[in-house]
Amino acid sequence: MAVDTFTERELDEIYAFAVQLGKDAGKLLLEAAQSRFNGSGQGAQAFEEKDSAVDIVTKTDEDVEAFIKTSITQKYPSHAFIGEETYSKGASRAYLISPTTPTWCVDPLDGTVNYTHLFPMFCVSIAFLVRGRPTIGVVYAPFLNQLFTACRGRGAWLNETQRLPLVRNPTIPPMPANAPGGCVFSCEWGKDRRDGPEGNMTRKVESFMNMAAEVGSRGGKGGMVHGMRSLGSATMDLAYTAMGAFDIWWEGGCWEWDVAAGIAILQEAGGLITTANPPEDPLTAEIPEVRLGSRLYLAIRSGGG
């Protein structure tokens, strides 16, 4: 089975292409958002906001994915492409990420609810996978003017100037000795809000309270984290974990395009990402490498080294 490999120079070229593509796609997202609050230009074609906000977002989502897909297939016709909009959710999961074909994994708009409401935590997310591993990641949040980029071996960066994690000089601070105490923890609540003993939301709240509650409570499970954050975007959570702003991020139910670019950035920033099922013996268990498609993720910021 032939596996494509790339020279460093080829990777450099693909990286530069991906970064520019992320900037261009983010600009499209911001322009479509601005058309909703500008009185001139596109906004002058006034629409009934209350009915059409979701339609506009859906159309923007599809348009931006089509732009990205076209750009990639023109430039790299032999590469595979997986995007949220073009992916059939009913298909078998086993072949989603090819172990042999270089694959682009794209979410044209992560944080859709935020985008609908114009809360700035939305972004475009572009990953390039080699042998199934996230190798290049580009996450651009245009309303925040924050661009996160990484390519294996080249470091992870904020706005192409500040290396991630941000605090690294003279050293990257270690995780707190009493972790999760002292940590900023991020998680998302999602759309599955079933209540009741076996409901998805009830189980999430249980885990959340274990992390949050004062030390000594909840039968010894109380973690008393320093703070809990929910941004409404798994990709932004991963980017901020790469930055070192979040210490821990946990999520279940993510799709590949939600996390692929963020994983590339986090790993290149020295962070760790693994599956989120607790091991039988935490002291001796190996930490399994993240597997795209596992749907359950636990990310930890770089702790120096």
Place this chain on the structure above:
Amino acid sequence: MAVDTFTERELDEIYAFAVQLGKDAGKLLLEAAQSRFNGSGQGAQAFEEKDSAVDIVTKTDEDVEAFIKTSITQKYPSHAFIGEETYSKGASRAYLISPTTPTWCVDPLDGTVNYTHLFPMFCVSIAFLVRGRPTIGVVYAPFLNQLFTACRGRGAWLNETQRLPLVRNPTIPPMPANAPGGCVFSCEWGKDRRDGPEGNMTRKVESFMNMAAEVGSRGGKGGMVHGMRSLGSATMDLAYTAMGAFDIWWEGGCWEWDVAAGIAILQEAGGLITTANPPEDPLTAEIPEVRLGSRLYLAIRSGGG
């Protein structure tokens, strides 16, 4: 009892002063943050990150408040000043905001935990109160480059160019007919994490689950909001509610300086803020005007008008 009043021209001058003060103070916050991740300049005076991050933040907090207080008292010696750092928490609450003396109410750094971890959701918050009412508000988040400003009668603005709420052309969209369904709801978890039936955290989680859970659950209380957000800054929550990005924000335990500037901005953006205790009969009860010092707040974005 003499009450100071101001001409429109005087208010304009005070407003311009407050906006510049917010920009300058935010710049100080950002410079102190950058000194933690730059290898040159101030950052070259390397420190042991793990021990001193909190000390640095405390010193920055105090320095920025001193800068703001000195600037105000030099320019307006007859005005009163209340700041988080200079306020003695043991003092009587009754006289905190004078009904007669024009008063500045300042939080030099809201979102302290975020600042410690370099998560960008931190800001300086400056309010000017006339007859105890928030009249001018300036909130500046320098890491996001987002400046929120308002003065009574002059509108509320993002970065001095975009009027708030952002979506207003041709009309500000109404709140969803099935609210809180369809709404983005923000809340904070704070530091009081007592578990158990009467614990603060348990009660917060109950309210949170009522807002979040699917319709029909929780004895009819399930609100199925569109999304739940926690940023770690009450001031940023209020600013984003003014922007229209959040529909509802609820918080208990805030101090005056956490909310005064945000209230000025929200109200000038057409939003509503009141105390957060539910009325006996929601259909007929009047909505009481917010009272600084009430500690419990419920904010709703502008629903058009």
